[in-house]
Amino acid sequence: MGPVDRLSFNAQLLKRHRVRALLLVLTIAIGVASVVMLTAVGEGARRYVVREFSALGSELLIILPGRIETSGGAPPLYGTTPRDLTLEDAQALSLLSGVVRVAPVLAGTARVSRGARARDVVIIGSTPALFPVRDLRLAQGRGLPAAAANRAQPVCVLGDTLARALFDGASPMYQWVRIGDRRFRVIGVLQTAGEHLGMDLRDMAVIPARSAEQLFDTQSLFRILVQLEGPAQQAAVEARVRALIRERHDGEDDVTLISQDALLATFDRILRMLTLILGAIAAISLVVAGVLIMNLSLISVAQRRAEIGLLKALGASARQVRRLFLDEALLLAALGAGAGLLLGEAAVAVALRLLPQFPFAAPLWADLAAVAVALLCGALFAWWPASQAARLDPVRALRGLA
Amino acid sequence: MIRLDAVEKRYQLGARPFTALQPTDLEVSAGEYLAITGPSGSGKSTLLNLIGLLDRPDAGQYCLDGQATENLQEEARAALRRRYIGFVFQAFHLVARLSAFENVELPLMLAGVPRRERRPRIEAVLARIGLSEVAEHRPGQLSGGQNQRVAIARAIVMNPRLLLADEPTGNLDQAAGAAVVELLEGLNRDGMTVLMVTHNPELAARCRRRIRLVDGCIVEDSPSWDRSTA
Numbered sequence: 001m002g003p004v005d006r007l008s009f010n011a012q013l014l015k016r017h018r019v020r021a022l023l024l025v026l027t028i029a030i031g032v033a034s035v036v037m038l039t040a041v042g043e044g045a046r047r048y049v050v051r052e053f054s055a056l057g058s059e060l061l062i063i064l065p066g067r068i069e070t071s072g073g074a075p076p077l078y079g080t081t082p083r084d085l086t087l088e089d090a091q092a093l094s095l096l097s098g099v100v101r102v103a104p105v106l107a108g109t110a111r112v113s114r115g116a117r118a119r120d121v122v123i124i125g126s127t128p129a130l131f132p133v134r135d136l137r138l139a140q141g142r143g144l145p146a147a148a149a150n151r152a153q154p155v156c157v158l159g160d161t162l163a164r165a166l167f168d169g170a171s172p173m174y175q176w177v178r179i180g181d182r183r184f185r186v187i188g189v190l191q192t193a194g195e196h197l198g199m200d201l202r203d204m205a206v207i208p209a210r211s212a213e214q215l216f217d218t219q220s221l222f223r224i225l226v227q228l229e230g231p232a233q234q235a236a237v238e239a240r241v242r243a244l245i246r247e248r249h250d251g252e253d254d255v256t257l258i259s260q261d262a263l264l265a266t267f268d269r270i271l272r273m274l275t276l277i278l279g280a281i282a283a284i285s286l287v288v289a290g291v292l293i294m295n296l297s298l299i300s301v302a303q304r305r306a307e308i309g310l311l312k313a314l315g316a317s318a319r320q321v322r323r324l325f326l327d328e329a330l331l332l333a334a335l336g337a338g339a340g341l342l343l344g345e346a347a348v349a350v351a352l353r354l355l356p357q358f359p360f361a362a363p364l365w366a367d368l369a370a371v372a373v374a375l376l377c378g379a380l381f382a383w384w385p386a387s388q389a390a391r392l393d394p395v396r397a398l399r400g401l402a
Numbered sequence: 403m404i405r406l407d408a409v410e411k412r413y414q415l416g417a418r419p420f421t422a423l424q425p426t427d428l429e430v431s432a433g434e435y436l437a438i439t440g441p442s443g444s445g446k447s448t449l450l451n452l453i454g455l456l457d458r459p460d461a462g463q464y465c466l467d468g469q470a471t472e473n474l475q476e477e478a479r480a481a482l483r484r485r486y487i488g489f490v491f492q493a494f495h496l497v498a499r500l501s502a503f504e505n506v507e508l509p510l511m512l513a514g515v516p517r518r519e520r521r522p523r524i525e526a527v528l529a530r531i532g533l534s535e536v537a538e539h540r541p542g543q544l545s546g547g548q549n550q551r552v553a554i555a556r557a558i559v560m561n562p563r564l565l566l567a568d569e570p571t572g573n574l575d576q577a578a579g580a581a582v583v584e585l586l587e588g589l590n591r592d593g594m595t596v597l598m599v600t601h602n603p604e605l606a607a608r609c610r611r612r613i614r615l616v617d618g619c620i621v622e623d624s625p626s627w628d629r630s631t632a
Contacts, residue, residue, distance in 0.1 A: 005511045016499040310495045313456055314509045314556070315484025317477050394456045398495065 001320055006327045013328060021332060024289075024296055028336025028378075029343050031286035032370045036344025038282045039366035040351070042275025047359040049267045053260055059228035060133070060260040061238065063093075063245070065221065083249045084220035087209055090127075091150070092244060093226060098237035100227045103130040106212040107222040110180040112205055114166045121162055122204045123179060125212020133227045136201065141173055141188030148208035156184040161202040163189045179205060180215050234259065279366050283373050289336070290377030293329050297385035301325065302402075308389050309397030318390040325386035326379060333378030337371040344370075403564065403595055404430040404453060409462035411448050422448040424618040425462060430597065432563065435590040437606040438599045440615035446599040447568055449615065453597065454487050454566045455479045467563070484513050488557030492569035494549045496541040502528070502552045503537040509560045527555045531585060547578025554585055558594070565589060567598040571605060583608065
């Protein structure tokens, strides 16, 4: 009995028990579709993160104050507070070769108010370089003026959520707002798309770094963003940055450098793992479908005992009978897997349409794995019932007995 | 063709053993037309199943066409059934979801006959038993007599040398039964060895040889009256 014969034989069988077959196909389809959909979410998250990081500009170095390291010895008793990163450090860094722009970031929270409206938000103190480095776009007005690079100026750029909250639709341009105990004039509003990882720039205000120093009464930077010239000399520039900071900090290596690549690689690894786990969880439903396949196969064997007896009388070997019943399960699993792929991809397409900014996409390996697991479950769970069918005694089976 | 030497079959009925067939010797030559008669439970079907390799004897030897069968693996026995033996059952045992054509196709499928060779063979067999026009009908759409003829077509499509029929007319009315018997007799005339279990003395009488079983023993083995001299 060739594969084509077995296929047509079983196709006729399933046609005969349409409803039963359809329900089982549906069960498997849901399992496969959930693998496709959940891995699409995981993979979407990964792509989202990768895209957002790429939006930061491809060669970004982030300098954090303090050093993250594991040390073998006992910790020192005192004097461990890291030296602050200062605006002067940032200015020195901008002179290094291989460095395109440097954006210092000084952060704090303050109340921003206009008339009776007030809102507590994060205030970013930076320089005009922040806008190109973080790829920030403006909906209205302009970014910080060049003169604000090293001087306190009473100007600010608002995130759009903040602008709306304070001005309620009226134009905020060139209006005065109060930040903490100082007054600033609004010179720009960020675009809605100005949403980036880590910080929700929509609900922030950006002021000149020197103004922030005064406002928060500190010289300590939250971090320094360094845009490098190109990936080719990244390592060399990193070494130069490190050397410069050490020199300026009395020989202490007290900063942490995070390159975008390293960060990206970490997120990529984590989110790939997440996708894998989501897929594995979804695959559990395929195992449930497998149990249903077993149940259906057992029913099928019990109902078709006489037929099995007949096939044996006609010269079917035990192996042929087993293959026939395994094929029935495999056919169901294959139909279910096909339907599940369509269902899952359709759901992904709908999700993409509803949430266009989130790049849902089931990875190919997940599609293949879902189909493979479905088929494997089919074969595995039908093995026992199929073997039972193969073992039936033809004389008794012809009389419908087990 | 068939040689049974002290073949015996026992069953376990609950706690007590039950001998369905006492040690039995039987020889059937090629081309014979043999009726197996006897009361219910006398071991007729057991004997037929043993001869048909559906069942294994508990003792004794069975040679089919010179080949000892006791030590054959299941696979080899299935192959012998495919090649040598056609079965006809009282209950027809047609597969209800398949058409007459597809039912007849089953043995060819199991034997791995290529698809393009099957159609002419099936059509020839259906034509021979006069069922060409209902080839696409399902068993549910056919009469009992037609169904049994489809079953016979299925039994002979592989051209077996041995046809085993277990009460082939048991579920049929007089006319349909007569048609089936004529069919079997025709096959026998063409050289096929036919063994038939039957309750029907009239039917048995038409066979050239009949054996009678009582309580698992052959109590009578006699050539029937010869129609040519009657």
